[in-house]
Amino acid sequence: MRSKILVHICCAPDAIYFIKKLREEFPESEIIGYFYDPNIHPYEEYKLRYIETERICRELGIKLIEGEYDVEEWLEKVKGYEDEPERGKRCTICFDHRLTRSVKVAQELGCEYLTTTLLMSPKKSIPQLKRAGEEATKGTNVKFLALDYRKGGGTQEMFRLSKERDIYQQDYCGCIYGLFKQKDTPVQWDLVSFRGRRPGSKEERLFIKEIRLEAETLGLPVREYEFPFLNWKVLEGKIEVNKEVIPSYVLPYSAPIRGIAKGRVEHVNGDKLFLNKQNVRIILKKPFGDLPLREATTLVNPTFIVPYEYKKKLLSEKITATLKTEFMPEKSEVLIIGNPEAEELLGIPADTLQDGRGVEKDKVLGFIEENLERIKKRSLAVALLGAESLGRSGSRFIRDYLGRDVELILEWG
Numbered sequence: 564m565r566s567k568i569l570v571h572i573c574c575a576p577d578a579i580y581f582i583k584k585l586r587e588e589f590p591e592s593e594i595i596g597y598f599y600d601p602n603i604h605p606y607e608e609y610k611l612r613y614i615e616t617e618r619i620c621r622e623l624g625i626k627l628i629e630g631e632y633d634v635e636e637w638l639e640k641v642k643g644y645e646d647e648p649e650r651g652k653r654c655t656i657c658f659d660h661r662l663t664r665s666v667k668v669a670q671e672l673g674c675e676y677l678t679t680t681l682l683m684s685p686k687k688s689i690p691q692l693k694r695a696g697e698e699a700t701k702g703t704n705v706k707f708l709a710l711d712y713r714k715g716g717g718t719q720e721m722f723r724l725s726k727e728r729d730i731y732q733q734d735y736c737g738c739i740y741g742l743f744k745q746k747d748t749p750v751q752w753d754l755v756s757f758r759g760r761r762p763g764s765k766e767e768r769l770f771i772k773e774i775r776l777e778a779e780t781l782g783l784p785v786r787e788y789e790f791p792f793l794n795w796k797v798l799e800g801k802i803e804v805n806k807e808v809i810p811s812y813v814l815p816y817s818a819p820i821r822g823i824a825k826g827r828v829e830h831v832n833g834d835k836l837f838l839n840k841q842n843v844r845i846i847l848k849k850p851f852g853d854l855p856l857r858e859a860t861t862l863v864n865p866t867f868i869v870p871y872e873y874k875k876k877l878l879s880e881k882i883t884a885t886l887k888t889e890f891m892p893e894k895s896e897v898l899i900i901g902n903p904e905a906e907e908l909l910g911i912p913a914d915t916l917q918d919g920r921g922v923e924k925d926k927v928l929g930f931i932e933e934n935l936e937r938i939k940k941r942s943l944a945v946a947l948l949g950a951e952s953l954g955r956s957g958s959r960f961i962r963d964y965l966g967r968d969v970e971l972i973l974e975w976g
């Protein structure tokens with residue numbers, strides 16, 4: 564009978580080379596993947612790492628089981644060790660927790676061996692993992708395999724394989740405590756869950772990865788491109804009339820307001836109202852909703868979009884506005900489904916507006932399925948465009964990088 568090996572998988576970059584090597588070393592064994600990582604925060608990051616693992620397990624032809632995301636239990640276990648450095652006591656508890664659960668699954672599945680892709684991670688201590696694995700399997704009929712595939716250029720090969728497959732490469736180990744210690748950029752945005760898929764967010768990236776997985780299932784060629792763009796975010800903003808906060812969105816690339824702007828409308832141009840303080844501008848909109856920025860721009864007046872029915876009130880009363888915004892260089896992505904040199908290149912925004920409107924996954928997949936033959940025959944390619952609502956950043960990248968113009972076929976709605 565073939566022996567069975569359960570591989571605890573922490574992420575796709577660590578798994579790709581590790582599992583390939585494992586298969587070479589144990590050609591007769593059945594390999595099963597087990598993604599059990601309740602240590603990963605936030606949940607969108609967890610999903611992103613899981614979906615990439617699903618993609619590579621499919622490529623490697625191995626079964627993948629997703630464990631429970633029991634984050635509260637994990638947090639309870641590491642309580643009191645929040646400030647430990649990487650490779651310290653918190654990491655030992657984290658390994659114990661994940662490997663102990665993995666042993667149970669290995670026993671249920673009748674696996675003789677257990678190993679973990681954590682052994683591949685350059686920042687992890689192999690002796691520390693070996694101890695955790697041996698402790699977790701003690702007294703059971705499961706044997707822990709402490710394999711060192713990093714040596715002999717393994718780490719470099721792992722990075723090469725990951726890059727070749729556009730695998731998402733995280734920049735911190737996984738937990739909230741590591742996030743604060745290991746990242747050299749401000750982390751607050753990593754912990755925010757956005758409504759919809761804001762430009763450059765984890766939600767936007769997850770959407771792109773999900774579509775990629777589906778496109779690959781349909782047998783279509785895909786290619787991902789990462790590009791930098793200048794992101795813009797609202798930290799705080801509101802507009803009040805007589806102490807009543809009125810519904811509003813802030814127009815992308817609005818300049819911040821110094822302190823509080825208190826004033827009255829001094830000029831009207833159609834649906835635009837201009838205040839006599841700090842160049843504040845109000846756009847009246849019916850139906851009420853956010854607007855995409857169709858062209859790249861520099862800073863614009865601090866601009867609020869408000870429902871049209873507030874016009875009378877805004878014209879007759881004193882207005883108070885506050886707004887804090889932030890610009891920061893970030894990265895987004897473009898996914899091309901089909902051949903990038905196909906006769907026609909049509910685009911779909913991957914991001915959503917601030918009000919959450921965007922193209923749904925089913926709509927994108929429906930369009931791809933309807934045009935499957937054209938995509939296969941290279942007469943059409945579809946570009947899923949990240950950060951498109953901020954000055955058509957995705958389309959501009961395609962024009963610059965591939966020298967092609969993209970026509971949008973589906974918009975934010």
Ligand code: SF4
Nearest residue numbers: 654657736737738741
């Ligand atoms: S740094 Fe990594 S290994 Fe250590 S506790 Fe956090 S997630 Fe676990």
